[in-house]
Amino acid sequence: MLSTGDGGHTWTLRYTGSAQLDQVAFIDAAHGWAVGTSALLRTTDGGAARTALSEPCGKTIDSVHFVTPSLRYAVAGGTQARRRAGSSARRCRPVAS
8 A cells, every 4th residue: 555645746655564455445634444355454643653443344344435524434345334433333234225
């Protein structure tokens, strides 16, 4: 995983772990999540450090989306997970086809 602070003129290496990351989403310059086939990572410092999180609903996350800094959605194996920041409760439900 790489990051840039100057519109792509220069890049900084942020992650070289073994996880295959498929998507990165940031709500601001500091707070972001990276998802992949074997990992769900969170950062609060622009990617300098990451914390591994458990998969919601017991399934691998396919994508994430942020409505607001406190309202997050994830799609995991055909299941939608919704979580509000500050809450430990997750709502998991099948995604309509």
